[in-house]
Amino acid sequence: MAEKNTSTIILFVITGAIIVLFGVLGLLKFKSGQKIKADIKTTQDEINRLKMQATEKASLEQRIEEAMHAVDQLTKILPNKEEVREAEFMRLLKSFEESSGVTVLSLSPQQQQLPGEETGSGYSQHKYVVKLKGSFPQFVKFLHSLETHIRFFKVDSFDLQAPTEESEYEEETYTPKRLSIKVTISTYTYE
Incomplete structure (x- = not known):
């Protein structure tokens, strides 16, 4: 067991x-x-x-x-640097002058930054004051040509001055034949 x-x-x-x-x-x-x-x-x-x-x-x-x-x-x-040089810009304005009927009297570049001053943005602003003579409809055509151009141009301001001489007015409507116009335009170039 x-x-x-x-x-x-x-x-x-x-x-x-x-x-x-x-x-x-x-x-x-x-x-x-x-x-x-x-x-x-x-x-x-x-x-x-x-x-x-x-x-x-x-x-x-x-x-x-x-x-x-x-x-x-x-x-x-944006325009290139050559297009914003004074002579080239004046040539462009003259083409607008022909299509609109205004007379370009002068072009004055405005300094935007001091020489050697860096913006750091990669873009440079170019500003011009343009003096014109023309009727109001001609001025509107000029603005239209400028603002519809293939390159970017901005109208910063404009000033219209009526003539001081009575002979510069239409007799029947008493509208000015030609206004004195000052337009400030700016654009930019890419650096």
């Missing part, structure tokens, strides 16, 4: 060892499954973060492209 008890005890010990072994293996499998799930979640979070960064990058690239296009358009409509 002692042999039977010993066999039974050995059987219980072996069965217990097998149960403990399966328990340990099950616990290890459970813990490794949790680690794998945690690794999967971390990887998914990283993938989502990278997708978000890719979307933001694409959006920034689009905005940069739009800004570059806008700068390109601006530089195309």
Whole structure:
């Protein structure tokens, strides 16, 4: 009977060892499954973060492209440095004079910044005071020619002066034949 008890005890010990072994293996499998799930979640979070960064990058690239296009358009409509030199600008005004009927009397460049002074913007402003003679409709045509020109010119101000001599007025309507006009014009060049 002692042999039977010993066999039974050995059987219980072996069965217990097998149960403990399966328990340990099950616990290890459970813990490794949790680690794998945690690794999967971390990887998914990283993938989502990278997708978000890719979307933001694409959006920034689009905005940069739009800004570059806008700068390109601006530089195309701005006159170049040769076009804003006094002689060239006067030649342009003379073409407006022919199409509108006004007479350009003088062109005076206005200094915008001191020599050597940096604007830091990449653009230089050029300002002119133009003195004209002409009727009001002619002046309007002149302004139209200036403001619809392919290059950018801005009319900062203008001053219309009626003539002081009575002979310079139409007899029937008493409207001035020719006004004295002073126009301040500015434009920019890209550096």
